[in-house]
Amino acid sequence: MHNQTKEGFPLFGFRMGDNISKLPAKEKLLNEVFVKDNIPPWLAGSAYVGLAAISAAIVPMMFPQLKWYLVLSAYVIAPLLAFCNSYGTGLTNWNLASTYGKIGLFIFASWVGHHGGVIAGLAACGVMMSIVSTAGDLMQDFKTGYLTLSSPRSMFVSQLIGTALGCVIAPLTFWLYWIAFDIGNPNGMFKAPYASIYREMSIMGVEGFSVLPQHCLAICFVFFFAAIAINFLRDVTPKSMSKFIPLPMAMAIPFYIGAYFAIDMFVGTIILFVWERANHKESEDFAGAVASGLICGDGIWSVPSAILSIMRIDPPMCMYIKPS
Structure with missing residues (x-):
């Protein structure tokens, strides 16, 4: 062995x-x-090049604003972002493909400019999100296969089959919804709020940073370089010290989905910290199962929470942020 x-x-x-x-x-x-299994690198590389060629030929037919060389550029940039997303997914179990898709949206919307930049940015965002999201899903599949003693090659083939089926099922499902419901109507059942958000972001990519709030760009730069500095500090310091330095990826998740997530994780960390010192062997064996149960319980609570909201019952204490 x-x-x-x-x-x-x-x-x-x-x-x-x-x-x-x-x-x-x-x-x-x-x-x-x-x-024990082996997937030749040449197979993965040649398949990616083939998909890039097919996309460069077909996507411009669907969205004329996105030229073939823009599609190829997206395929050149996407592997770097896919690697970052796979690393983040493996680290936090959170697929941030939409965030990396927004990066492509801004890049290509500003590249094309006022002559079709909004549509080109949205189309490029869809192309990059598909690539980056698939990489994150594959990382989750490999993690599952690793923990369940499954063949990684089988996991890869299953992902390949599922992706191929999605290329057929997803457009048909979208077409069914498009003809059956009034998609995008603010007063309808399917308001599609993210469509408006992504469209506004694409417009911002075309118009430039002048539409951003004051100091927004400066704050983004500060946090960007702070994240790089913290990661570098974790790499160069001894392990006895680096374990006390927080992970910027984990720190960013509450900003992305809301502060409530940080409170949940903090409470869970305190429980695990006390449990490890009270009974280290038991915590090592059952911490994952208990954490899964708490996560499921948090999701189940959304049902009574929605019922209380419909009945206009307010909690005894509520914290929120509003303009002064």
Whole structure:
């Protein structure tokens, strides 16, 4: 087993290192099953190039504002963003493909400019989100396969089949909704609020930063470079100190989905901290199951919360931010 696992991850060319022999037997078994399959890098690369060529030919027919060279440019940029999204998904289990799609939206909307930039930005956003989201989903599949002793090649083939089916089912589903309901009507059942938000962002990409609130861009730059500095500090400091430095990726999630998530995670962290010191073995065995139950409970609470909201019942204490 030691000799086999020491060869490294053949999947897409990743390697594990020489510390495998120091791992527990269970983790050695997980690694052994995970590395037994091999997906040739040339197959992944040639398939990606083929999909890029097909998209460059077909997407401009659907959206003339997005020229073929813009589609190829999106396919050149997307792997870098896909890697970042896969890393973030593996780290936090949160797929932020929409965030990376917004990056493409701003880039291509400003690139095309006033002559079709809004449509080009939205179309490029869809192309990049499809690529980046698939990479994040594949990371989740590999994590599941690793923990369940499943074949990574089987997980990859299943993802491939699902993606191919989605290319047919998703347009048909959209067409069904489009002809059956009044999509986008502010007073209708399907208001599609994100459509307006993405359209406004595309307009902002065309018009420039002049439409942003005051100091918004400066704040973005400050937090961008602060995140890079914190990550660099985690890499250069000893492990005994770096474990106390927070992860910018994890810190960013509450800003993205709301502060309530930070409160949930803080309470969960305190519970796990106390549990580890009271009974380390028990917490190591059951922390994942308890956390899953709490997450499910948080989701189940949305049903009575909606009922209380419909009945106009206010909580005894409510905190919110409003203009002064």
